[in-house]
Amino acid sequence: KLTRALDQLDHHLGSQLATFTHPVLGRSTMNVGVIRGGSRPNIVPDRAEAEIDIRITPALAAAGGALKLLGETIEFHALPVEIVNPHENPPMETDPDHPVIRALLATDSRTKLAGAPWFSDAAHLSDGGIPSICIGPGSIDQAHTIDEFIRISDLREGAEFFSAFIAGLKRG
Incomplete structure (x- = not known):
């Protein structure tokens, strides 16, 4: 059935x-x-x-x-099923003109806006009225896998990016 x-x-x-x-x-x-x-x-x-x-x-x-x-x-459709223990997570969308997003984009010309069909806890912050984004070094392809990893070079590049981002916030 x-x-x-x-x-x-x-x-x-x-x-x-x-x-x-x-x-x-x-x-x-x-x-x-x-x-x-x-x-x-x-x-x-x-x-x-x-x-x-x-x-x-x-x-x-x-x-x-x-x-x-x-x-x-x-x-x-009178389907012979019942919903048990439902849980629904909200979608997340932050205005691309938000000052933090503009500052992130200004940090490095290679930084681009993108969306993804996966879930992040940041959606709960966004749902509560706190503008949120998901950003970080490495590839989402390795996230939540048995052999999850991040390349050292990606980690270094991420640290440099966030350092430049924070420095830009201090200046601007």
């Missing part, structure tokens, strides 16, 4: 999520990252669980959020 329900959810919710777009972040997405159920391949499980991750754009948040849309989709 769960796999069929997830397939229906992916079909119906996926098309709805595609309408919540952002010029930098793209569209809201859904991923079923964990499925648990059963004890043996020849026994039909009495229950199964799935963990779903929905990436929320500012447009989806403004429309009521992912949990609202997920619940409405489940109810409308």
Whole structure:
């Protein structure tokens, strides 16, 4: 039952999520990252669980959020699933004209504005009215991996960048 329900959810919710777009972040997405159920391949499980991750754009948040849309989709299509232990993180967006962002961009001509579809705790600060950014040395490709690392050269370059940034704040 769960796999069929997830397939229906992916079909119906996926098309709805595609309408919540952002010029930098793209569209809201859904991923079923964990499925648990059963004890043996020849026994039909009495229950199964799935963990779903929905990436929320500012447009989806403004429309009521992912949990609202997920619940409405489940109810409308009478899917045999229930939402248990929901948790929703806010999206994050800071005005590119904010003085701190302008100062960061002025620190090094190679610095560019970018967005990313991943989550950071900074989103909670932003949601609380504190303008926030995510910036740091290294590559996001190595973050939260089994062999997470940062190259020493990237660490040095990051230290030089932040030193120049702070010096620029003192001057300006």
